[in-house]
Amino acid sequence: MSRRLFLAAFEREEDALGATQASREYGFRIVDVYAPYAVHGMERAMRLQPSRLPWVCFLLGLIGATFKVWFEYWTTWIDWPLNVGSKPWDSLPAFVPVTFEVMVLLAGVSTVFAFFLVCRLIPGKKPTLPIAGITDNRFLLVLEETDAAFDPHRVRRLFEEFNAVQVEERVEETR
């Protein structure tokens, strides 16, 4: 299998945003958009799904808190009961600070690692840009030809309309 890709580089954020929006409205399939920085509104223009990272954060935080509460109960009540100021064994307020810290630690660290995992970012990873160095100063929109109704001329016209500075067509082998 091979797929045909259309690459367009833009010099301005507005052009990239507008071209992305228009491509989506025309029904072209957007493979990805490469930008030097996070462009506001781009996720809406590409109609990306909302990030699932908050769920990871929430769940891991919940697990951390639960684990820590259980652990404190276990140490102070079951395994080694210790009388602190005649408080009851199950003194929940005393557990709160540590529980909070462990919750934040687990939630924070796991979110970062989940992010790396999702992006497949590892130390020493080589950049996989379609055009080397494109995100130094430009924006790149990559469209994919999906079916026979796909009209390359229309795509080129659209790119021109949004002041694309470089348009490229590329056939990529996929396995």
Added chain:
Amino acid sequence: MKSRVLLNTFLLVVFIVSVKLNWLRPPDPGRRNIEYFPNMAHSARYAAFSPNPEFPDGKTLQQPEPGAIPRGYRPVHYKPTPEDALRAGEELQNPFAAAPARHLDRGTFVFTNFCQACHGAGVVGGSEGREDEGRPNVPRAHVRAGQYALLRNATLTGGPLERDSLRALAARAGGGASPNTLSGATGIDTLARRATMSAENVKLPEGVARPLKVLIAVGGVTFLAGVFQAPQRVWPDLLMASFFLLGLSLAGTFFVALQYITGAGWSVAFRRIPEAMAALLPMGAVGLGVVLLLHPRLYPWVGTSAVGGEPFRGFKQVWLSLPFFLARSAIYLASWIAFTLAIVRTSRRQDQDGDPSHTHRNVRLSAGFLVVFGVTFTLASFDWIMSLEPRWYSTIFGIYNFAGMFLGGLAALILLLIWVQRLAPAQVVVTDGHLHDLGKLLFAFSTFWAYIWFCQYMLIWYANIPEETSYFVQQVHGAWGAALPPQLAPELGRALPGAPAAKDPAEPQRDGESHDRDSGWKVARPVFDDPAALCGAQTGPGGLGDRPDGRGDRAVRPPAFRRPAQGATGPLERSLLRGKPSLPHMIQLIGCLKRGLPD
């Protein structure tokens, strides 16, 4: 003769060798030449920022003479008014000819780097691509403030800046718009249409105003009856209500001051609402003044120098003396009201003339207010609330009250914002983005509040000092905790917003009650918090905590507390304490909030 030739030859050789030597070792231009008699060559000089006794103002760096014109700068004599803007458009010439393409290239480069971020690509006033962030696209900070004021003034009063002249301005500015750019005229017109909000054209509908008036009357009658029938309940209640009102209004001033001091532009669009909240300040001050002047005996330290068998000495004796106490209270209230009036008046004045210098003035005023407020509010919460129980103290009490106050104020602000938007949808510049930001602020401050609350609670709980324990014993064993197992009650009932533990289980659930988990609760929070310190201190178990059906826990009764006299909790007070604002429209508002705030 021969010796002469010899000498000349020798001198020639010396000359050539010395020149050759110079080539071999070229002189170092960075090296200083040798100086003979260096005494006067280098006089000691002043550093640019060091003090200087030679000049009248004592500084080394001197201001240019007034009226001095920098080199290469041509002064223009225009005022920041629309007429002068038009005149400038007529009279001024672009000093750069369009002919060499490098001028245009340079202009494009500069615009892309410095202007495009706010103005969008293309022309001044364009707003494409930015609009969907939820904010109208206008230039930043002070420019924006002045512009809004100008526009608001123009559209409200039909003042000098008519819409047509605005459009003319925009058309002039937007000569060559690029195809994907919204025209400048449309941008400014949208802005003008959106910026018409003011206090005058938002009116309370009669259906809301009438019940409110009835409630005021009912409240007045209840209060008067209570003064004679149950003074031991009425005075703490009035103190609580006044403190709550003060908190709401101070939150308004604080919010405005915070926005000024941080140079925030996003909140300009609805600044009228916190300003309106701040207008409550005198009402709260009056209520508080009534309590402090008419019934100072509310405070157990008044007229005595010993509370609970322990005489006051030293600082406490001086601090807790009635004249000093009243003078302090007057200073707090007066400084808050003065700052609020000054800030609001400057803001209104900007509506009239659109002068950006008002913003700078308000930034300075806000800085002053924040400093004064930080000190006075802490002391005020110590004085008015904490001294109700003079042997109980908590150094975090001021911050704790501030957190509750600002949290409640933010929630009220959001409710009012949504409500005003409903009342006059075409006239408020409120977008989803604004509500999102306010919601995030609310979330952050509820976390902050919980954090501070828990800091106070846990320290007191852990330290277990006898005179301090009354604070948490009531919370764990009073009616607040009766609904849940004692260990869970404080955490769930108070740390989580809107947890069922804090509701009165004797009261049947009403429809729409689940709506109030969010903001309604936070509005009520200061009212809800204060009784623990305030009414609890007054009556202890058997007072608020103890329901008439006797389900409260009477086993724990610290000796410091007095038994209350006759008079159970009144219905109005109970509804307040349950954290339920008894105004019917509030419930409706809370519904609006749920629908209005995405996520």
